[in-house]
Amino acid sequence: METSRTHIADVIDPGDALGEVLFGLIMALTFTVGSRLIFTEEGLDVRELIVATIGCNVAWGIIDAVLFVLGTVFYKSRRVRLFRQIKAAKSEQEAISALRKEFPIDDEPLVSTAADEEVLYQAMLGLARRGSPAKLRLSRDDFLAAFIVFLLVSATSLPAVIPFFMIGNADLALRTSNFLLIALLFLTGCAWARFSDAKPLNAGITMTCLGLVLVGIAIALGG
Template sequence: MTSKPIGRLTNIIDPGDALGEVLFGLIMALTLTVGSRLVFEKEGLDVDDLIVATIGCNVAWGIIDAVLFFLGTTFYKSRRLRLFRQIKTARSESAALTVLANEFPIAEAPFSARGADADALYRTLLTLACRADPVKASLPKGDLFAAIAVFVLVSATAIPAVIPFFFIDDAHLALRTSNLFLITLLFVTGYAWARFSGGRPVYAGMTMTCLGLLLVAIAIALGG
């Protein structure tokens, strides 16, 4: 059964988007902590600087991601309004149906549809569009809450990365523990992703872990 906090979160933001933001935050935190181990191996590890850098980086990217999410939502709604206007101004029914087919291609759907069924779907959408009236594209509170959720998800992934440094005196042991926490959370993220999408949880968890570590390695190799 889905817990109440998770249920509330999925009412605000799509589960796939939420898990994607968590994955992004984990990769950011891992890149910093793993990279710091390589950089400071000879010079020594400055724990305070690492904590500030990890939290600051994830908070900064949380703000950036939230703004991009907000802009993406605005673009999506404006595009739908433009589609509505294209249908309204189409010269013929066949032209309007073509606009709908281009916007909602059945071929990309995860099911096989017959030609007659696809045609019936587009004609139904066309009928609904012709009866409807355009409304001004706006951003309701739900979109703002979703952007805030994006910020919180990306920022919060820094917490498990820095917690070990507050309880373990040995900086290198704390760093290894931090890395272990984050890698475990990569697996948990993949596991949860499969639970929401209907995939194989353990396989998805292992795949997400390997993919996350690969992306961290690429980021470090490129100086990220």
């Protein structure tokens, strides 16, 4: 199990994965909270809510997976373009400027001296000049990462609909569904803290509040 988790973390960045989970939870919560608002006026069509929630998340899971693949192609083609720029540079300074633009460290959480930066870019330039551009192609892991994106967004609809299969009272099931989704927003924030320099409680509360604000905006705009 630990090996599988490690391989998944190697295939897709944890921040990207958690971002997809957050997106899926917000999508599902928008449906359930929106249904709650009209429940007292028109009554709740449980079957329609289940189909709409699952269908929307699956559809966006497919869209996000396709966009992930396109983003990967863009990233790899940009690296090939950078390599060609370095090869075609008329001077060493021009080549290093291209590297600095593509790999800036000024905004990174790293304090370094100008001399150290120069050594770093000189080493990168040496590697780039000795290498040759690889063919632009998608790997098995790229498609696996896209599939994981699809699964993450799609699977977040399940906590929203499971209560309706287990609880006969539609009102109670809807409340339970909303509670589960909000709890998962908090847990997503806590998980985010694991991969960043943040406190789990603060990250969990921030993620929950952010998610609820975005749900409110989506509902207000008719989403």
